[in-house]
Amino acid sequence: MIAFRSILIPLKATLGFLLSVVAMFGALVAVFQWGWFGITDAPGPIVSFIPIIAIGILFGLAMDYEFFLVSGMQESYHHKKDAKAAIVRGFALGSRVVVAAGLIMVAVFAGFVGNHDATIQSIGFALAIGILVDAFIVRLVIVPIVMSFLGRAAWWLPKWLEKRLPKISIEGES
Numbered sequence: 001m002i003a004f005r006s007i008l009i010p011l012k013a014t015l016g017f018l019l020s021v022v023a024m025f026g027a028l029v030a031v032f033q034w035g036w037f038g039i040t041d042a043p044g045p046i047v048s049f050i051p052i053i054a055i056g057i058l059f060g061l062a063m064d065y066e067f068f069l070v071s072g073m074q075e076s077y078h079h080k081k082d083a084k085a086a087i088v089r090g091f092a093l094g095s096r097v098v099v100a101a102g103l104i105m106v107a108v109f110a111g112f113v114g115n116h117d118a119t120i121q122s123i124g125f126a127l128a129i130g131i132l133v134d135a136f137i138v139r140l141v142i143v144p145i146v147m148s149f150l151g152r153a154a155w156w157l158p159k160w161l162e163k164r165l166p167k168i169s170i171e172g173e174s
Contacts, residue, residue: 005157005165012146012154013066016138020062021055023137024130028054032122039125040118047119054123058130061105065139068101069094073147074155083151091144102135 028046030036035043073090077083109131112124147154157165 006155007157008150008154009070012143012150013063013070016066016142017059017062017134019142020058020130020134020138023133024054024058024126025051027129028122028126031125032118039113040121042118046122050119050122050126054126054130057127058134061101061131062134062138065098065101065135066143068097069139069143070147077155083154084148087144087147095140098135098139102131102139105131106135 028050031039033043033046069090071090072093073086076089077086080086106128109124109128112120113128115121115124
């Protein structure tokens with residue numbers, strides 16, 4: 001809320017993250033608890049610390065990808081005050097970074113699936129699916145659609161809150 005001076009941007013980011021978490025856990029349970037696709041030799045309960053680790057890592061990466069996209073949109077919006085043009089420009093600037101980072105992280109975590117340890121397999125699988133969904137569906141498809149739907153309202157912040165929040169610049173301006 002402070003960085004983007006908006007109420008709706010953090011709400012959108014949170015809902016997108018939750019969508020990625022649901023997809024990640026759904027796939028994790030289907031494959032490692034129910035035994036779909038035969039990745040694991042002995043389907044069974046998910047180890048209790050895996051969701052905690054997976055949520056923490058996915059949250060960090062999801063917010064990173066969100067920041068890459070939305071910071072470019074914000075910069076363009078504050079310079080030209082055209083919400084649609086800001087979405088196009090911000091997406092053009094940030095999408096390449098999100099695609100590259102997403103592909104790298106999916107490849108890294110997918111590599112864990114080949115391990116013989118079911119815990120390592122499940123962590124790698126969960127994070128590969130979570131990042132795949134977050135980077136390529138949530139951030140590159142849903143975020144631009146929602147931003148387009150919100151238009152100028154995406155950058156709305158009540159006046160009373162505007163006065164109370166500290167002023168910071170993600171562009172490095174003073």
